[in-house]
Amino acid sequence: MIYTVTVNPALDYVIQLKQVNRGEVNRANNCSFLAGGKGINVSQILNQLDIDNTAWGFVGGFTGKELVRQLNQRRIVNDFVTISDVTRVNVKVHAEEESEINAAGPNITEQEITAFKARLNDLQKGDIVVLSGSLAPSLPVDFYKELLPTIKEAQADFVIDTTGQALLDTLSYKPLVIKPNHHELADLFNTTFNSDKEMLECARKLLDMGAQNVMVSMAGKGGYLITPKHFYHAKAAVGTAVNSVGAGDSMIAGFVGTYVKTNDPAASFRIGMACGAATAFTKDIAVKSQIDAVLPQINVEEIS
Numbered sequence: 001m002i003y004t005v006t007v008n009p010a011l012d013y014v015i016q017l018k019q020v021n022r023g024e025v026n027r028a029n030n031c032s033f034l035a036g037g038k039g040i041n042v043s044q045i046l047n048q049l050d051i052d053n054t055a056w057g058f059v060g061g062f063t064g065k066e067l068v069r070q071l072n073q074r075r076i077v078n079d080f081v082t083i084s085d086v087t088r089v090n091v092k093v094h095a096e097e098e099s100e101i102n103a104a105g106p107n108i109t110e111q112e113i114t115a116f117k118a119r120l121n122d123l124q125k126g127d128i129v130v131l132s133g134s135l136a137p138s139l140p141v142d143f144y145k146e147l148l149p150t151i152k153e154a155q156a157d158f159v160i161d162t163t164g165q166a167l168l169d170t171l172s173y174k175p176l177v178i179k180p181n182h183h184e185l186a187d188l189f190n191t192t193f194n195s196d197k198e199m200l201e202c203a204r205k206l207l208d209m210g211a212q213n214v215m216v217s218m219a220g221k222g223g224y225l226i227t228p229k230h231f232y233h234a235k236a237a238v239g240t241a242v243n244s245v246g247a248g249d250s251m252i253a254g255f256v257g258t259y260v261k262t263n264d265p266a267a268s269f270r271i272g273m274a275c276g277a278a279t280a281f282t283k284d285i286a287v288k289s290q291i292d293a294v295l296p297q298i299n300v301e302e303i304s
């Protein structure tokens, strides 16, 4: 079973208007509330790939109720801990350009944290836990790291999608895969890359620090997969990018959902690349037909 963890989910309030005139009253053409959060996006793609999964995290208040309602409507199996504070609303303004205001998130009590950690007692050998997204400010900064000993004791694997020191701190627990984009990878080593060779050297260091597999995503410029024995490259699919939300989450879901069935990192990378592109080419998180349409374009080449 795959468990996705979204500790700080959100209702994304998507506001569409032609243009924003700062300092004036602006009227929107269209508005909608959409259940959001990186782990939830991963669950959504896993559903499209027909991979059993359960979404975990914290939800509360009227926004939390709406979020769970939408997940149930999308048939995303979920078992969130209910909190007494209110799930955040993230504002996404889609005008001539896209702007986002992501709220910090609710207060989560010690008792609610304990209830969440009890969920991990359900883990079994071979399960995979996908940890993604920001932490609510009331959670300790090393919250993800605190979960790892229990996950490893259950002989489950984990995937973590976070950045900076928080990511580096988890590597000794041997994540199944991590997926920095090329900017995040450069930031991890406080550098800028002048060539793909330099980038691959840094990705290789993450393997040495404990990661089992490293995918480096480069949006429309494709991606790399680095495993202990092999380097792979895939060009990005060609299409019109209309959405910058959730491509990375989709790539992770494609990898994990395929790996759980095949144990084959290269095949998993290929599906991950297709899922990422399919989401970039659609206004929402991609559905199966869109992933299938992109897949023939993705060729994974081994490089020496």
Ligand SMILES: Nc1ncnc2c1ncn2[C@@H]1O[C@H](COP(=O)(O)OP(=O)(O)O)[C@@H](O)[C@H]1O
Residues within 6 Å of the ligand: 181, 216, 217, 218, 219, 220, 221, 222, 223, 236, 237, 238, 239, 241, 244, 246, 247, 248, 249, 251, 272, 273, 274, 275, 276, 277, 280
């Ligand atoms: N414009 C695009 N064209 C084709 N594929 C894309 C595009 N943007 C994203 N993708 C796909 O989605 C993956 C993840 O996107 P990326 O933007 O690198 O991740 P993140 O959202 O984590 O920064 C890429 O490796 C690629 O496969």
Ligand SMILES: O=P(O)(O)OC[C@H]1O[C@](O)(COP(=O)(O)O)[C@@H](O)[C@@H]1O
Residues within 6 Å of the ligand: 008, 010, 012, 035, 036, 037, 038, 039, 041, 090, 102, 132, 133, 134, 135, 244, 245, 246, 247, 248, 249
């Ligand atoms: O947890 P964070 O980093 O605040 O991000 C939450 C946001 O992430 C999303 O899931 C999409 O993330 P990306 O745009 O980074 O792909 C939104 O739906 C949500 O508002």
